[in-house]
Amino acid sequence: MRAVQYVLLVGVAAVFLGPLYWLVATSFKAPDEIYQFPPVWWPTEFTWENFGLAWEAAPFDRFFLNSTIATVAGTALKVTNAVLTAYAFVYLRFPFKNVLFLGILGAMMVPGHVTLLPNYLTVATLGWINTYAGLIIPGIGSAFATFLMRQHLLTLPREVTDAASVDGAGHWRTLWQVVLPMSRPMLATVLVITAVEEWNNFVWPLIVTNTAEMRTLPIGLLFLKDEEGLSNWGTIMAGTLIVLAPMLVIFFVAQRWIVGGITAGAVKG
Numbered sequence: 001m002r003a004v005q006y007v008l009l010v011g012v013a014a015v016f017l018g019p020l021y022w023l024v025a026t027s028f029k030a031p032d033e034i035y036q037f038p039p040v041w042w043p044t045e046f047t048w049e050n051f052g053l054a055w056e057a058a059p060f061d062r063f064f065l066n067s068t069i070a071t072v073a074g075t076a077l078k079v080t081n082a083v084l085t086a087y088a089f090v091y092l093r094f095p096f097k098n099v100l101f102l103g104i105l106g107a108m109m110v111p112g113h114v115t116l117l118p119n120y121l122t123v124a125t126l127g128w129i130n131t132y133a134g135l136i137i138p139g140i141g142s143a144f145a146t147f148l149m150r151q152h153l154l155t156l157p158r159e160v161t162d163a164a165s166v167d168g169a170g171h172w173r174t175l176w177q178v179v180l181p182m183s184r185p186m187l188a189t190v191l192v193i194t195a196v197e198e199w200n201n202f203v204w205p206l207i208v209t210n211t212a213e214m215r216t217l218p219i220g221l222l223f224l225k226d227e228e229g230l231s232n233w234g235t236i237m238a239g240t241l242i243v244l245a246p247m248l249v250i251f252f253v254a255q256r257w258i259v260g261g262i263t264a265g266a267v268k269g
Contacts, residue, residue, distance in 0.1 A: 050238035063220035086149035107143040
């Protein structure tokens with residue numbers, strides 16, 4: 001029975017890791033090895049030429065800068081918003097609190113594409129088309145991040161925050177000196193999930209930007225495919241790896257926090 005489980009696990013891992021393996025291997029192959037049949041499963045000689053061609057075929061330096069700015073600023077604003085909102089839902093009393101939280105839960109079930117047109121009309125009215133503000137501001141609210149932080153804060157011992165209140169600490173001091181230090185694993189989880197989401201965002205940057213100077217890396221891949229066609233797969237795979245590598249490294253470094261944080265967030269309702 002255990003052998004069957006191992007076989008199933010290996011099969012599932014192959015389904016998910018196979019494309020990633022082929023992406024990495026093709027990025028370092030010479031052109032003759034890419035199109036060779038039977039396939040060359042691992043490059044006989046590693047070459048960095050594909051990465052140079054990809055970087056020159058599209059303005060990846062500008063794409064990389066735009067993605068970095070949008071990811072850093074968007075993640076910071078989104079996580080800050082989620083932390084403050086979650087704190088309010090857990091530690092403050094205000095009318096219709098439960099109803100508003102149900103509204104946040106409902107927002108998690110609404111496809112993001114539903115808000116594309118209203119957001120675009122708002123951004124266009126404000127004159128934010130093709131600007132960093134247009135890229136970042138409409139996405140600073142995250143129902144999922146708020147839900148995770150709220151569920152985690154419910155698990156914190158109430159005696160600690162009550163003791164801080166007795167000592168004269170206000171809400172800001174309680175948040176920064178008591179709640180956040182106890183919430184580092186969940187905060188790391190929300191940061192990583194949000195950063196990956198911002199980095200990989202494709203549809204909204206495609207809609208709200210209209211020049212190469214404001215495009216982000218995911219759109220840069222589409223630009224690269226249009227430049228290279230479907231004949232130069234080494235260059236396309238290398239460009240894809242350039243986009244994928246930063247978030248892949250961050251995910252593998254922080255995966256234990258992600259799993260632990262999501263599990264902890266599901267403990268208490």
